[in-house]
Amino acid sequence: MVRISVLLLVFSFFGCGGNSDKSKENEGEKNVTTVKLTDEQLLATVQKQTFKYFWDYAEPNSGLARERFHPDGVYPENDANIVTTGGSGFGLMAIVSGMSQGYVTKEKGVERLNKIADFLGKADRFHGAWSHWIDGNTGKVKPFGTKDNGGDLVETSFLVAGIITVREYLKDGSENEKAVAQKYDALWKGVDWQWYTNKKNVLYWHWSPTYDWQMNFPLEGYNECLITYVLAASSPTHTIDPKVYHEGWARSGKIVSSKTKYNIPLVLKHNGAEEFGGPLFWAHYSYVGLDPNQLTDKYANYWDLNVNQTKINYEYCVENPGKVKGYGPDYWGLSASYSRNPDGSIGYNAHMPSNDQQVISPTAAISSIVYTPKESMAVIRNLYDNHKDKTWGEAGFYDALSLGNDNWVAKRYLAIDQGPEVVMIENYRTGLLWKLFMNAPEVKQGLVKLGFKSGKYGF
Structure with missing residues (x-):
């Protein structure tokens, strides 16, 4: 490039x-x-600036990704040192990308990765799974909710995808790099995926040492959790039976959808969003490492699934049934992000066509660059060329926008939104993170075990 x-x-x-x-x-x-920057130059600019979230603005003690970064320094409940487990998985991939692109030296990158591995090795774990939030100062669990004070298997799976990617990137390097790779290898092999079936043919999202299985959230498709099943099947130490995937996640085949929107097939049933599909992060989180190109099983072609969800989201914004000012081909993308509460304060919402709050999340279109390059570039260029003074900050584009109505912008950042931007731009430009993750031997074995095929990776 x-x-x-x-x-x-x-x-x-x-x-x-x-x-x-x-x-x-x-x-x-x-x-x-x-x-005027070329598309390639503009993409590189966005990638490099957004990378700063995971490098310059990382939680200082652990080196991991903060849950949020507020440039004004004002944080609710003094949570500036709260680490996000899932967002840190995206952050690990971002660091690999940063080393590959030369944003940081490999020496500095490996030093940071070693620090992170040591912190994760000492942090609270629950049958191998990390919690949703971790106190970056102590490594202790920071409850995400009253009963959500233990292991979070989904957040852990996003972290493990990053862990495996780091291992693959470093495993054939110098002696020091190999030593760090070994630390990452040990970390992911410590996750007891089997425990999280609760002796049933489905995986459960949460387990707590004080509340046991009371959260009672079985992982049934389709949403952002496909990667959790892939990694559980890939584990060489605590693997699951394929029945857990087919009977649990795929609901014994009931996951398949025959519905279309804008003459575009949905392919799979999107939980609670079966007309238009869910928020766009469903097309991103599992696929930062899991390459959907030529990836199929008996339920779906995963490239079609993600491209179609993205195009339906795009077509909804272009059609603009709610007559939202500004929606169109260069201003679209509904996903979970910061949002505007009715009283004007900043909250959080899972934006999607069936829950349109008139707020665009830049991560939606940017992280979809692999699926809709032309449509995604139109948004990036519009925000950068025409609205940079409002939308662009220390770590890339701000998290949420309502430019068409009153130029409202949430000048804040979330790791789970900035991370997929860096990673998917890297995958679009070079395919690096997809190649690293998909070529991990255990991942290939896990996918084959569940009945997946990939012409691109030879299985």
Whole structure:
């Protein structure tokens, strides 16, 4: 791919252009010309700036991803040091991307990864699974809710996808790199996926040492949790029987949908969102490492599944049945993110066509770059070229926008939104993170065990 010159990086980050004297008569007056970045240069700019979330603004003690980053320094309940387990999995992949792209040296990257491995090895675990939130200072669980104070298998699976990617990236390197890779290998092999079946043919999201299975959230498809089953089947130490996938996740075949929207098949039944499909992060979280290209099983072609969900989301915003000002081909994308409460305060909401709060989440279109490159680039270019003063900050595009109505912007960031942006841009540009994860021997074995096929990876 095209490498960006130092000069163009200056243009992209600070909006500077070339200066020239218009004439001798106007000597001293400068005509500032805006340099329009190519698509490749713009994507590289977005990737590099967003990477800062996981490098410059990481939780300092652990090196992991903060749950949130507020540039104004104001945090609810003083939670600036709360680590997100799932977001940190995306962050691990972002660090690999950063080393590969030269944003940081490999030496510095490995040093950070070693620090992270040591922290995760000492942090609270529950039958091998980490909690949803971890106190970055102590490694102790930070309850996500009253009964959600133990293991979170879904968040753990997002973390483990990153862990395996790191191992694959470092395993053939220097002696120091191999040693760090071994730490990551041991971490993921400690997860007891079998425990989280609760002796049934389904995986459960949560287990608590004080509330046991009271959260009672079986993982049934379809939502963002496919990767949890793939990793559970891939485990060489605590694997699950294929029946857990087929009877639990796939609901004995009832996961398949015959519905269409805008003449586009949904392919699978989206839980609670069967007309339009769910929030777009469902097409991202499981697929930062799991490559949907040519990936099939007896229920779906996963490339079609994700492309179709993204296109339905796009078509909804273009059709704009709610007449939301601004919605269109260069301003679309509904996903979970910060949102605006009725009283004007900032909250959180799972935006999707069936829950349209007139808020666009930049991560929705940006992280979909692999599925809809033209449509995603239109959003990136619109936000960067036309609204940069409002939408762009220290770690890339801010988390949530309502530009069409009153230029409302949530000038905050969430790890689970910034992470897929970095990772999916990397996958679009080079395919690196997909290649690393999909070529892990255990992952291939797990996919085959569940009945998956991939012409791209030879199984």
